Amino acid sequence: MDDEYLSYEEEEENEEVDYDYDDHYSEDVGQVITKEEAPTSQVITKEALVAAQKQVLVRVMELLSVKENQARTLLIYYQWDVDKLFCLFADQGKDRLFSCAGLTAFDPCLVSSTRMMVMNCCDICMEDDLPSDVMTRMECGHSFCNGCWKEHFIVRINEGESKRIKCMAHKCNAICDEDVVRRLVSPELAKKFERFLIESYVEDNRMVKWCPSTPHCGNAIRKIKDDDGEVECLCGLQFCFSCLSESHSPCSCLMWKLWTKKCADESETVNWITVNTKLCPKCTKPISKSEGCNLMTCKCGQHFCWLCGEATGVSHTWTTIDGHSCGRYKDDKVRQMERAKRDLDRYTHYHYRYKAHTDSLKLEDKLRKNVLEKAVLNSERKSEEVFTNYIWVTDGVNRLFRSRRILSYSYVFAYYMFGEELFKDEMSDKEREIKKNLFEDQQQQLECNVERLSKVLEEPFDEYEFMKAVDMRRQLNNLSALVDNICKQMYECIENELLGPIQFGNHNIAPYRSKGIEQATEFCADICKSSS
Amino acid sequence: MQASSRARLFKEYKEVQREKVADPDIQLVCDDTNIFKWTALIKGPSETPYEGGVFQLAFAVPEHYPLQPPQVRFLTKIFHPNVHFKTGEICLDILKNAWSPAWTLQSVCRAIIALMAHPEADSPLNCDSGNLLRSGDVRGFNSMARMYTRLAAMPKKG
Ligand SMILES: [Zn+2]
Ligand SMILES: [Zn+2]
Ligand SMILES: [Zn+2]
Ligand SMILES: [Zn+2]
Numbered sequence: 001m002d003d004e005y006l007s008y009e010e011e012e013e014n015e016e017v018d019y020d021y022d023d024h025y026s027e028d029v030g031q032v033i034t035k036e037e038a039p040t041s042q043v044i045t046k047e048a049l050v051a052a053q054k055q056v057l058v059r060v061m062e063l064l065s066v067k068e069n070q071a072r073t074l075l076i077y078y079q080w081d082v083d084k085l086f087c088l089f090a091d092q093g094k095d096r097l098f099s100c101a102g103l104t105a106f107d108p109c110l111v112s113s114t115r116m117m118v119m120n121c122c123d124i125c126m127e128d129d130l131p132s133d134v135m136t137r138m139e140c141g142h143s144f145c146n147g148c149w150k151e152h153f154i155v156r157i158n159e160g161e162s163k164r165i166k167c168m169a170h171k172c173n174a175i176c177d178e179d180v181v182r183r184l185v186s187p188e189l190a191k192k193f194e195r196f197l198i199e200s201y202v203e204d205n206r207m208v209k210w211c212p213s214t215p216h217c218g219n220a221i222r223k224i225k226d227d228d229g230e231v232e233c234l235c236g237l238q239f240c241f242s243c244l245s246e247s248h249s250p251c252s253c254l255m256w257k258l259w260t261k262k263c264a265d266e267s268e269t270v271n272w273i274t275v276n277t278k279l280c281p282k283c284t285k286p287i288s289k290s291e292g293c294n295l296m297t298c299k300c301g302q303h304f305c306w307l308c309g310e311a312t313g314v315s316h317t318w319t320t321i322d323g324h325s326c327g328r329y330k331d332d333k334v335r336q337m338e339r340a341k342r343d344l345d346r347y348t349h350y351h352y353r354y355k356a357h358t359d360s361l362k363l364e365d366k367l368r369k370n371v372l373e374k375a376v377l378n379s380e381r382k383s384e385e386v387f388t389n390y391i392w393v394t395d396g397v398n399r400l401f402r403s404r405r406i407l408s409y410s411y412v413f414a415y416y417m418f419g420e421e422l423f424k425d426e427m428s429d430k431e432r433e434i435k436k437n438l439f440e441d442q443q444q445q446l447e448c449n450v451e452r453l454s455k456v457l458e459e460p461f462d463e464y465e466f467m468k469a470v471d472m473r474r475q476l477n478n479l480s481a482l483v484d485n486i487c488k489q490m491y492e493c494i495e496n497e498l499l500g501p502i503q504f505g506n507h508n509i510a511p512y513r514s515k516g517i518e519q520a521t522e523f524c525a526d527i528c529k530s531s532s
Numbered sequence: 533m534q535a536s537s538r539a540r541l542f543k544e545y546k547e548v549q550r551e552k553v554a555d556p557d558i559q560l561v562c563d564d565t566n567i568f569k570w571t572a573l574i575k576g577p578s579e580t581p582y583e584g585g586v587f588q589l590a591f592a593v594p595e596h597y598p599l600q601p602p603q604v605r606f607l608t609k610i611f612h613p614n615v616h617f618k619t620g621e622i623c624l625d626i627l628k629n630a631w632s633p634a635w636t637l638q639s640v641c642r643a644i645i646a647l648m649a650h651p652e653a654d655s656p657l658n659c660d661s662g663n664l665l666r667s668g669d670v671r672g673f674n675s676m677a678r679m680y681t682r683l684a685a686m687p688k689k690g
Contacts, residue, residue, distance in 0.1 A: 125540050151596075
């Protein structure tokens, strides 16, 4: 079956069980399973990193007929973008390509012929008459003694500059030959140097990123297709490849960033205090207003005016309002307060729903485990196909999970899509209202069917007799297909109706995948030859 | 590590003794007790407002010298776009990212003299003087620089 269920494979003891049924049922309910979908990402484990890098190096070495160290210097400079490298090579030629990256396309014969003529003195340590075997000449033609080269390498590697150690000569931009570096420094430092070189493949490469898990699982993910996709690492972490935070579609990265910040900082609480409380002008404790009257009395005995916050007293009572300024400011203040209150209400509305679904997700994680356990045990006790092949249960649980997530994030999306923070001038109020209604309809549909799905999954199917279980399977499959369809439509609506017309800002949304976030396949050196 | 920087500084020291006569504009002196501390006296280049002045520089040599550049600053007050008026800090590429271990303290002095003759008004540490030059007020700049040279860098007569 699909790789999506790999993790349950070991639980499926009777592997010979009719596969026809899965396919039959999958098609029956019209699930969008596009089998030809090629993987768009790979996991590169710590152990495979060298091989992954080598694969690219070999390509460049073969096509440009250069040595490995030259290929690496080129690739580091051009950020491991092989296509760009080849384009530049075709457009500008080898010499230009080389000199930009700090490589000399010198003919080695020329170098050795000039060698005879130079005296063996090192400009760095200022020693003269050095024996020629302690001198090393880089490809740029500059020659210094091994002792000085070595110290230069040590300082640069310890400074973390391994990837591009320049020649010591003034104004020479040549990059030192990595073989010379390896030869001259201590084995431990050579190891460190090596590690920096290898890590460059991840750190300087737009298409490869470290998995953001903490503690770090050691893996890197390579994207084969340049989309704004979300991906699942071997360690199980699902994340957004663009911003490296938890997967957040259908929110854009910016929306998600703003949202997490908003939820984290206290600004909204502070806002609430300013809207709902005033500081007593005498003891400065915050007081909240619980009645309609604007004449407030603090615990300390001080009376003051709610509207302007100023003390009322002998000459400033609520009835004799001598010198009281609140009348003048009232309109402004009230408007300001109303606005702040409206913003807060809006945020609370969306946050409440977002939070509710995130919480459900956590609860359903338990449900998922229970249901699967139940299904496994049940399949061992009974012989009917509907019990032994319980893929319909796992299907349903996974669908619930995925769509619940989408539902939860859709509230964050809506908060920004129809708020003023990002798209104030992108649409008229009327337009906004229409679009908001359209989206909320979809959201409601999704919400109601997700709840139905959740409810069906709670049924004690292990206690059911055959016909009842078959009925539940039918129900579940239908619901699942329905929810899948609603999600798909929601994404289409976001892409075409909502974000499509937006002029400013980059709001790419990770595409909807019916089968859930893609699990990156593990990179193996030989498999990859064919895919690249 | 320190041993090699020490050896190299010692070489430079010997070189300086020999070259003293060769370059009358630069007088490099090593601290008696610390080979990592040097001072230099340089003559203001001719046909500049610094002409006739003698400027003192202080060198602090790092432990990884010459793989890392020395820290140099003016001890004598100088009105120059690339020298911080208060601290004497110098903005010069070879003392930062364009440093190469092939440079010596002596050649750094030469580079500083060259900088005095050719200020870089676009990366000023002294904004007043940078602004004067950039606005094209060369006369204003020259007279200020000249005044400070007379005040700070010329031996008092009598
Ligand atoms: Zn040397
Ligand atoms: Zn060189
Ligand atoms: Zn991971
Ligand atoms: Zn993102």
